[in-house]
Amino acid sequence: MRWIRAAGRGLLVAMIVLTGYTASGTPGAGTAQGAARDGGRGPMTLATAGDLTGYLGPLLEGWNRAHPGERVTLVELPDSADETRAQMTTGLRSGHGRFDILNIDVAWTGEFAAARWIAPLERDRFALDSFLPPVTDTATYDGRLYAVPYVTNAGMLYYRKDILDREGEQPPRTWADLERQARTIAPRYGLGGYAGQFLPYEGLTVNATEAVYSAGGTILGDDGRVTVDSAAARIGIGFLARGVRDGWIPGEALTYMEEESRQAFQDGRLLFLRNWPYAYAGASGPGSKVAGKFGAVPLPGPGGTGTSVLGGSNLAVSARARHPESAKDLIAYLTSAPVQRKVLTDGALPPVRAALYQDPELVRAYPYLPALRASVLAAAPRPKSPRYQQVSLAVQAVVHDAMAQQQDPAAAVHRLARELSAITPRG
Structure with missing residues (x-):
């Protein structure tokens, strides 16, 4: 998922997608023969959506200097996640073999794997044991x-530390704490209580899924079966709907995406905000009314730490890659410890290597890393489905109706189960 929309388009989502060239000859023909002749090694193309920090080019130059016969060419696609996905899927469906490597949103892995657009990978070829454990699950489908x-990502709770300190309060650990503080403390300071990304788009799917997961529920089972019609889902969606009904979630938050919610917090209009780690930099920067006055902790849940939804992107090898062996080596390079450190320091993107989150030098430079590590370790992937886009659209529509008080949460959850059963192939 696109996880960064930084202030003034500074830090943008870390979703790197790869496309670029059209293979010569008949589409798809000769790919296996060519790979056999050259050992699967040779030049590649990598395209990126919105690399606004400019960090990726230098990383790839390091590869190119060391591998002159396996050079990778960087091509940028549109910044929009929807446009990027549309261009990728159009090319993949055409079967023209235009892709070598795909850096896909973590929510797309199941769809791309089920469509056989990407190839299975050998686990022992990559240092998966060095990654934060939950992130590997986003890269699997049907057990492979x-x-x-x-790049990984997880939602965190930003809070006004100055105000809670003045009130003698700790940041909320449970939903009850969050609701009480948002309902009673925020009005005393003329603030909205709590906001997330509640406009009907992918951000609302993430926020709703986090609420359901935190309450102990699921939306789809591992086998694709619809599991959302549960008491836990009714509790999770009910928590969000109650916040709007009772006023501690301001009605304006129903129009927020990442940037609108970040700006509201940064302008000093919110006591609490759920957002991705990128918001830390903007809220700490010049012009922020809360610089030096806020903190970040893992999301709360009903009885303690909640469950965030994992964001970020995964690198995959196209099923029609010209040079799959080179592509796998490039993936190993981009996920190696030295490069992952640069992903954080030069690209401002959360790395997948676990050790970096406990590096004293990095923690001093990025104070949110311990909270982000805890959030990632408690996180889970979005529902896995070959029809994820339709699943997400259904979640958005139903949950928005519940939060807008147009449908009772229990009825909304039952409706969502019906709609998902009509969408999912195993529903």
Whole structure:
């Protein structure tokens, strides 16, 4: 998922997608023969959506200097996740073999694997044991590894530390704490209580899924079966709907995406905000009214730490890659410890290597790393489905109706189960 939309388009989502060239000859013909002749090694193309920090080019130059016969060419696609996905899927469906490597949103792995657009990978070829454990699950489908985690992400709770300190309060650990503080403390300071990304788009799917997961529920089972019609889902969606009804989630938050919610917090209009780690930099920067006055902790849940949804992107090898062996080596390079450190320091993107989150030098430079590590370790992937886009659209529509008080949460959950059963092939 696109996880960064930084202030002034500074830090953008870390979703790198790869496309670029059209193979010569008949589409798809000769790919296996060519790979056999050259050992699966040779030049590749990598395209990126919105690499606004400019970090990726230098990383690839390091590879190119060391591998002159296996050079990788960087091509940028549109910044929009929807446009990027549309261009990728159009090319993949055409079967023209235009892709070598795909750096896909973590939510797309199941769809791409089920469509056989990406090839299974050998687990022992990559340092998966060095990654934060939950992130590897985003790269699997039907029990097989189809990609390698490259960038991770998890939601965190931003809070006004100055105000809670003045009130003698700790940041909320449970939903009850969050609701009480948002309902009673925020009004005393003229603030909205709590906001997330509640406009009907992928951000609302993430927020709703986090609420359901935190309450102990699921939306789809591992086998694709619809599991959302549960008491836990009714509790999770009910928590969000109650916040709007009772006013501690301001009605304006129903129009927020990442940037609108970040700006509201940064402008000093919110006591609490759920957002991705990128918001830390903007809220700490010049012009922020809360710089030096806020903190970040893992999301709360009903009885303690909640469950965030994993964001980020995974690197996969196209099923029609010209040079699959080179592609796998490039993935190993991009997920190696030295390069992952640069992903954080030069690209401002959360790495997948676990050790980096406990590096004293990095923690001093990025104070949110311990909270982000805890959030990732408690996180889970979005529902896995070959029809994820339709699943997400259904979740958005139903949950928005519940939060807008247009449908009772229990009825909304039952409706969502019906709609998902009509969408999912195993529903």
